[in-house]
Structures are given as structure tokens and as C-alpha cells.
Amino acid sequence: MLQPAEIDTSEALTERQQAVLDAALRLLVEEGDNLTMTAVARRASCSKETLYKWFGDRDGLLTATVQWQASKVRVAAVDRDTLDLGSLTASLERFASDWLKVISSDTSIALNRVAVGHAGSGKDDLGAVVLQNGRFALARRLKPVLEAGRQAGLLEFDDAETAFRTFFGLVGRDVQIRLLLGDRVELTEATIGGDARRATQQFLALFGAKNRP
Amino acid sequence: MLQPAEIDTSEALTERQQAVLDAALRLLVEEGDNLTMTAVARRASCSKETLYKWFGDRDGLLTATVQWQASKVRVAAVDRDTLDLGSLTASLERFASDWLKVISSDTSIALNRVAVGHAGSGKDDLGAVVLQNGRFALARRLKPVLEAGRQAGLLEFDDAETAFRTFFGLVGRDVQIRLLLGDRVELTEATIGGDARRATQQFLALFGAKNRP
DNA sequence: CAAGAGGCGTACCGTACGTTACGGTTCGGC
DNA sequence: GCCGAACCGTAACGTACGGTACGCCTCTTG
Numbered sequence: 001m002l003q004p005a006e007i008d009t010s011e012a013l014t015e016r017q018q019a020v021l022d023a024a025l026r027l028l029v030e031e032g033d034n035l036t037m038t039a040v041a042r043r044a045s046c047s048k049e050t051l052y053k054w055f056g057d058r059d060g061l062l063t064a065t066v067q068w069q070a071s072k073v074r075v076a077a078v079d080r081d082t083l084d085l086g087s088l089t090a091s092l093e094r095f096a097s098d099w100l101k102v103i104s105s106d107t108s109i110a111l112n113r114v115a116v117g118h119a120g121s122g123k124d125d126l127g128a129v130v131l132q133n134g135r136f137a138l139a140r141r142l143k144p145v146l147e148a149g150r151q152a153g154l155l156e157f158d159d160a161e162t163a164f165r166t167f168f169g170l171v172g173r174d175v176q177i178r179l180l181l182g183d184r185v186e187l188t189e190a191t192i193g194g195d196a197r198r199a200t201q202q203f204l205a206l207f208g209a210k211n212r213p
Numbered sequence: 214m215l216q217p218a219e220i221d222t223s224e225a226l227t228e229r230q231q232a233v234l235d236a237a238l239r240l241l242v243e244e245g246d247n248l249t250m251t252a253v254a255r256r257a258s259c260s261k262e263t264l265y266k267w268f269g270d271r272d273g274l275l276t277a278t279v280q281w282q283a284s285k286v287r288v289a290a291v292d293r294d295t296l297d298l299g300s301l302t303a304s305l306e307r308f309a310s311d312w313l314k315v316i317s318s319d320t321s322i323a324l325n326r327v328a329v330g331h332a333g334s335g336k337d338d339l340g341a342v343v344l345q346n347g348r349f350a351l352a353r354r355l356k357p358v359l360e361a362g363r364q365a366g367l368l369e370f371d372d373a374e375t376a377f378r379t380f381f382g383l384v385g386r387d388v389q390i391r392l393l394l395g396d397r398v399e400l401t402e403a404t405i406g407g408d409a410r411r412a413t414q415q416f417l418a419l420f421g422a423k424n425r426p
Numbered sequence: 427c428a429a430g431a432g433g434c435g436t437a438c439c440g441t442a443c444g445t446t447a448c449g450g451t452t453c454g455g456c
Numbered sequence: 457g458c459c460g461a462a463c464c465g466t467a468a469c470g471t472a473c474g475g476t477a478c479g480c481c482t483c484t485t486g
Contacts, residue, residue, distance in 0.1 A: 032334045036443060047464045049446080058444065110333070112394075117330030119395035120323070121245045127395035135387055166415065169386035173378045174348050177389055181325075182332035182340035202379065206415055229433095249473060260434045262476075271474065427486105434481075444471090451464075456457105 013068070017054060020044040021068040024061060029110040033117050037061070059124040066111055066126055070133035073102065083152045089200055091145050096171040096196035099138060103176045104187045108134075112180055139164050156209045163207055170199040226281070230267060233257040234281040237274060242323040246330050250274070272337040279324055279339055283346035286315065296365045302413055304358050309384040309409035312351060316389045317400045321347075325393055352377050369422045376420055383412040 013021070023044035027035045037058060041048045055061040102108050112130060119127035139161075146163055149155035157163040178185050226234070236257035240248045250271060254261045268274040315321050325343060332340035352374070359376055362368035370376040391398050 033330060034334055037445080038443075041465090045464080047466085048444090049448095049465095050463060052445070053463090112390075113329055113333055116326055116393045117246060119393065120326055121247055122395075125395075127393075131391065131394045131396055135391065165386045166383065169382035169384075170379065171382075172387075173382035174385075177325075178344065178348065180329045180332065180340075180393075181344045182335075182338075183344055202419055206418060250475080251473075254435090258434080260436085261474090262435095262478095263433060265475065266433090429485090431484085432482090434479105436478090438477075439475085441474090442472095444469105446467105446469075448467085449465095451462105453462085454460100456459085 016046075018068065020046055020051070020054070021065050024065045025069055025107065028062075028065060028114065029106050032110065033114045062114065062118075063124055063126060063129060066115065066129050069107060069111060070129065073133070083148055083154070085154055088145070088149050088152075088154050089204065092167070092200040092203065093196045095138070095142055095145075096167075096199050097192055099171055100175065100187065100192045100195060102134075103172065104179060104185070104192075109179050112176075116180065135168070138168070142167070153209055155207050157207050166206065167199070167203045170202050171196070229259075231281065233259055233264070233267070234278050237278045238282055238320065241275075241278060241327065242319050245323065246327045275327065275331075276337055276339060276342060279328065279342050280346075282320060282324060283342065286346070296361055296367070298367055301358070301362050301365075301367050302417065305380070305413040305416060306409045308351070308355055308358070309380075309412045310405055312384055313388065313400065313405045313408060315347075316385065317392060317398070317405075322392050325389075329393065348381070351381070355380070366422055368420050370420050379419065380412070380416050383415050384409070 020040075024035070024040045027040055027043050031039070037048055037051060040061065041051055051061060055064050103112075112134075115126040115130040118124055142164055143160050146155060146157070146160050146167075150157065150160075155163070175185055175187070233253075237248070237253045240253055240256050244252070250261055250264055253274065254264055264274060268277050316325075325347075328339040328343040331337055355377055356373045359368060359370070359373050359380075363370065363373075368376070388398055388400070
């Protein structure tokens with residue numbers, strides 16, 4: 001397991017700095033890891049000296065960019081006052097659909113690509129950041145729902161982590177690795193919805209309580 | 214979908230050339246994508262000129278290395294003369310276990326990392342090569358087993374591709390992306406075996422025929 | 427043994443890019 | 457209106473690395 005790498009999203013970012021990071025982000029999506037500091041400066045209409053003053057060096061800029069994007073995708077957790085099979089199903093489908101939308105987005109693909117590329121040559125911890133705000137953030141948001149489902153007698157499982165990982169696998173399947181490797185998987189709004197429903201039904205078939213309350 | 218990118222594994226590789234590629238492979242595992250031609254030459258005890266003569270340029274060397282590794286992991290397909298639930302289960306577990314072993318190996322992680330890094334900046338087609346010899350090769354080997362299971366009345370599904378992708382998801386779950394991003398997932402022989410059994414049971418629960426023959 | 431090919435080691439070139447330095451401009455505060 | 461700080465644009469520096477050239481060695485072939 002990696003370090004918590006807790007992100008304090010605020011960190012006092014100026015409007016201007018956020019704009020610069022947005023520019024860097026757009027450039028990252030277009031150019032991948034071979035963006036240059038000069039290009040970022042030009043795109044953001046700022047000087048390189050400012051970039052170095054604000055972010056230290058190239059790696060600093062990259063991590064700041066990744067964290068900045070991460071701070072934007074924070075999705076609201078689902079409310080669970082009245083929990084019946086219908087609302088549980090809806091929640092799971094919503095999570096699945098949101099997740100598929102995220103991992104198939106241009107920015108997510110670009111960010112994961114550079115993070116994967118940087119992992120191993122342990123210069124920075126982009127991988128940890130992406131992991132924390134991707135896979136682990138999803139787990140943190142979904143597990144309460146699973147626990148609530150178990151409390152309500154709708155789900156049966158021993159370990160929430162294992163249940164979550166199964167759901168994760170049923171939803172994502174081969175999509176993320178294929179996208180990262182450059183395969184153009186067709187993911188329209190419709191197929192995402194269908195996949196979300198299918199994954200949810202499969203999950204319920206595996207972990208749904210046999211005798212409902 | 215990417216181009217077929219059919220690999221002719223032989224391509225007349227000299228013993229010496231294979232040795233050079235092995236050196237490059239080892240270096241790739243150690244250094245990641247920032248290996249230099251000089252380092253490869255030194256490690257392989259050959260001159261850079263030879264590298265360029267044999268492989269054209271850096272990308273050529275990389276693709277040759279990836280293909281060379283790919284040509285080594287070709288796993289034998291399972292025989293299926295007597296197909297009952299026991300042998301089908303064993304086959305599936307074996308596939309799952311082999312697959313987990315592959316994706317958690319150092320070389321696979323390194324290769325996937327550089328392929329992911331290169332995808333998008335469409336210089337070469339490392340992503341296609343890795344995909345063909347990874348995810349798609351697995352599908353080609355596993356689908357006949359699934360079809361045979363259906364023929365024998367042990368499995369029920371409409372689309373073999375969909376069934377395969379579900380199996381893929383149940384086996385891999387979050388393992389590959391976590392490994393690629395640098396998370397140190399604990400994957401001992403024992404846990405791999407357990408995961409393979411669990412995934413297989415879940416798959417059978419979802420796609421096993423209700424009334425066995 | 428002579429000739430030539432293939433290959434090793436190394437020096438070298440060109441370039442791209444990270445990083446730094448500097449002059450000019452805007453802008454808020456006195 | 458003046459001062460200093462922040463910042464823009466750009467030029468300059470240093471280095472790392474992809475790619476090439478060349479001299480020397482070794483081994484095969486006639």
C-alpha cells in the first residue's frame with residue numbers, strides 16, 4: 001500500500017495559478033508527458049520564471065496539475081435515508097456509470113498515462129496521487145453504501161473490501177487498460193448505461209441477500 | 214479497435230540479437246522508459262552502431278524488445294477432450310492464475326508501463342503490441358474453452374466476448390492498474406490461487422447453466 | 427595467409443529541453 | 457509621481473541523449 005498522500009486541495013491557489021494549471025492540464029491531454037515548460041508558459045501566457053517560482057520544477061508542476069484536477073472531480077456521495085433494493089440498485093448503477101465516464105474521459109486517460117509512466121522511476125508520487133483520487137476515493141465513497149446495504153439485509157458479504165473490488169472489476173473489466181494502451185473502446189452514453197446496469201445486476205446476483213427482508 | 218498487428222515472432226533473430234534484446238529487457242525492467250541506447254549497448258556489450266543497424270532507432274529497439282518478450286510467454290492452450298464441470302473449473306482457475314502471475318510479474322509491469330507511456334504520442338504502436346499479446350491473446354485462448362463449456366451445457370451466455378470480459382474483470386479487478394501506478398499489491402502464490410478460485414466460482418455463479426446435463 | 431565482413435568501443439555532432447538570468451512592463455501603496 | 461514587487465517575454469547556458477563516424481579487433485572464407 002502506498003502512503004495516504006492526503007491531498008489538501010486548497011493549498012491557497014491563486015485564481016491565476018489555477019488558470020495556469022488548467023492550461024497545463026489541457027496541454028497534458030494534448031501532448032502527454034512530452035509537454036515542455038516552454039509550451040506550458042506560452043499556453044498559459046506566463047513566464048517560465050513564474051512557473052519555477054510557483055511550482056519548483058517540472059515534477060512539481062506535474063503533481064500540482066494532477067492534484068488540481070483531482071480536486072475538481074470530487075463527486076458527492078449518495079444519500080441513503082430510505083434504503084430499499086430499488087435505491088441501492090440505483091446508487092450502484094450511478095456509481096458504475098460515473099466511474100466509467102471518469103475513466104473514459106480524455107483527462108483521466110492522460111493523467112493516468114503520465115502517472116503510470118512516472119511510476120517506477122520513483123522521482124515523484126504521481127501514481128499515489130492518482131490512486132488516492134481514483135480507485136481509493138471510489139472505495140471510500142462506495143463502501144458506506146455497501147455497508148448500509150448489508151445492514152438493511154439487502155447484501156451479504158464478509159469483507160467490504162473484497163465486495164468492492166469485485167464490483168470494481170465487474171464495472172471496469174478491461175476498459176481502463178485498453179484505453180490506457182491506446183485501444184479506442186466505444187463508450188457512448190448508451191453503452192455506459194448498459195454496462196452500469198449489467199455490472200450492478202451481476203454484483204447483486206453475487207452478493208444480494210438470498211431472502212430479502 | 215487497433216490494427217491486428219500480427220506478430221511474426223521469429224523474424225529471424227540471431228542468438229546474439231536475442232541476447233541483446235534480453236539485456237534491453239532487463240534494463241527496461243530496471244530503468245523504465247528512461248533507458249538510454251548507451252546503457253543498452255553497454256549492458257549488452259555491443260556497440261551503438263550495431264543497435265542502430267539491427268533495430269533502426271530507439272523505437273525500433275523498444276518494439277523489438279516488447280515483441281521478443283511477447284514471443285516468450287506464449288502459453289499452451291488447455292486441452293478439452295473430456296469436458297465436465299470439474300475440468301472446466303480447473304481450466305478457468307488455471308487461466309486466472311496464469312493471468313494474475315503474468316500481470317504481476319516485473320517484466321509485464323515494466324512493459325505495460327512503457328507501452329502506456331508511449332500510447333497517445335503515436336510514435337510507435339507499443340500499446341497495440343502489448344494489447345495483442347496480453348488481453349487479446351488471453352481472449353483468443355479462453356474463448357474456445359467458454360464455447361466448449363456452452364456446447365457441453367455447462368455454461369449459458371449469449372456473447373462469448375461479453376462473458377470473457379466479465380471473467381477478465383472478476384480475475385483482474387483493480388490489480389493491474391494498481392500495480393502500474395506503483396501500488397505494491399501483495400500477490401503471493403497463495404493469494405493468487407485463492408483469487409483464481411474465487412473468480413472462477415463467481416464466474417460460474419453468473420454464467421453456469423442452471424440445470425446441468 | 428590475405429582479404430573482407432561483422433562487430434566492439436569510443437569519440438563526436440546536433441538538438442531538445444530543463445533551468446537560470448535579465449531587461450521591460452504593469453500595478454498597488456505612499 | 458515615485459518605488460518596489462510581481463510578472464511577462466526572451467535570450468542564454470548546460471546537459472543529456474539520440475544518432476553517426478571511425479579505428480581496431482576477430483573470425484570466417486578462399
